[in-house]
Amino acid sequence: MQHDSSQFFSLAGTAVLVTGAARGIGRAIASRCAQAGASVFLGDLDENEGEKVADEIRRLAGSDSAAAFLRLDVTSPESCDAAVLAVMEKSNGATRLALVNNAGIGKAGTVVSLGAAELEREWRVNVLGAWQLAERIIPHMLELGNGRIVNIASIGGVVGIPERAAYCTTKFAVVGLTKSIALDFGARGITCNAICPARVLTGMAEARIEEAADPEAARKLMNATQIAGRMVDPDEVAALAQYLLSTEAAMVNGSTYNIDSAWSAGHTPTA
Numbered sequence: 571m572q573h574d575s576s577q578f579f580s581l582a583g584t585a586v587l588v589t590g591a592a593r594g595i596g597r598a599i600a601s602r603c604a605q606a607g608a609s610v611f612l613g614d615l616d617e618n619e620g621e622k623v624a625d626e627i628r629r630l631a632g633s634d635s636a637a638a639f640l641r642l643d644v645t646s647p648e649s650c651d652a653a654v655l656a657v658m659e660k661s662n663g664a665t666r667l668a669l670v671n672n673a674g675i676g677k678a679g680t681v682v683s684l685g686a687a688e689l690e691r692e693w694r695v696n697v698l699g700a701w702q703l704a705e706r707i708i709p710h711m712l713e714l715g716n717g718r719i720v721n722i723a724s725i726g727g728v729v730g731i732p733e734r735a736a737y738c739t740t741k742f743a744v745v746g747l748t749k750s751i752a753l754d755f756g757a758r759g760i761t762c763n764a765i766c767p768a769r770v771l772t773g774m775a776e777a778r779i780e781e782a783a784d785p786e787a788a789r790k791l792m793n794a795t796q797i798a799g800r801m802v803d804p805d806e807v808a809a810l811a812q813y814l815l816s817t818e819a820a821m822v823n824g825s826t827y828n829i830d831s832a833w834s835a836g837h838t839p840t841a
């Protein structure tokens with residue numbers, strides 16, 4: 571069979587809501603989706619940065635419908651209602667619908683040092699946020715007869731990470747949510763998969779470095795957790811997201827994809 575490679579993983583005709591899209595991994599995913607032909611809705615708390623990114627995407631795509639910013643707090647049911655409504659109202663021509671649950675937060679510490687309040691704070695963004703948006707968008711996907719959900723979990727949702735007790739707890743839950751959605755809606759055209767990156771060079775990683783007692787040592791260690799000796803580039807995560815959102819990935823469902831440069835394979839970092 572002959573294939574035109576310029577058509578691989580096309581997202582033409584797809585409306586994609588990406589949460590946490592004002593920076594980091596979400597920004598890279600939003601940009602890639604637009605380059606692949608999607609109409610992208612960038613949901614984020616950060617209105618200033620989010621509007622700038624949407625503007626840049628529209629300019630690069632040369633199309634006003636390539637991107638729109640939506641102020642979104644994934645922890646708020648009302649805000650999730652409004653975001654999904656806006657996507658449905660503004661994506662009239664779209665025949666395919668997708669959600670990327672990317673917004674996430676984390677803080678270093680153990681079950682003793684963090685306390686339950688930190689677990690609750692992270693749970694509300696990382697788990698409840700993804701749940702609330704899936705809950706609202708899946709009925710529209712069922713109406714359309716297709717849907718793609720990609721949850722950005724973490725390698726901390728596959729293996730434990732020292733001093734990341736609340737984060738790992740929530741990211742394992744994101745993987746559980748992913749598999750549940752896949753099983754419950756897979757027979758009706760919806761797929762749900764999780765991407766589990768190791769250290770990605772974004773604001774979140776920079777904050778972890780700044781929090782450390784010795785930031786330079788922390789940076790070396792974070793580079794060394796990947797056997798390649800560097801952190802993951804946000805666009806390396808976006809490339810996999812594009813594939814999972816595409817029609818080519820129709821039979822990929824309920825899976826977790828590690829982008830961790832052999833960390834979970836047993837690599838022992840030596841900084």
Ligand SMILES: NC(=O)c1ccc[n+]([C@@H]2O[C@H](COP(=O)([O-])OP(=O)(O)OC[C@H]3O[C@@H](n4cnc5c(N)ncnc54)[C@H](O)[C@@H]3O)[C@@H](O)[C@H]2O)c1
Nearest residue numbers: 590592594595615643644672673674724769770772773774
């Ligand atoms: N950076 C890493 O090393 C790494 C590794 C593995 C997984 N991840 C996961 O990838 C995702 C993105 O990480 P990042 O490094 O790009 O983060 P980041 O901190 O650079 O960006 C996160 C974005 O989410 C937004 N956000 C936070 N709370 C929100 C809320 N309640 N509602 C809407 N938006 C909100 C922020 O405003 C920000 O723009 C997260 O889920 C994170 O856990 C990151």
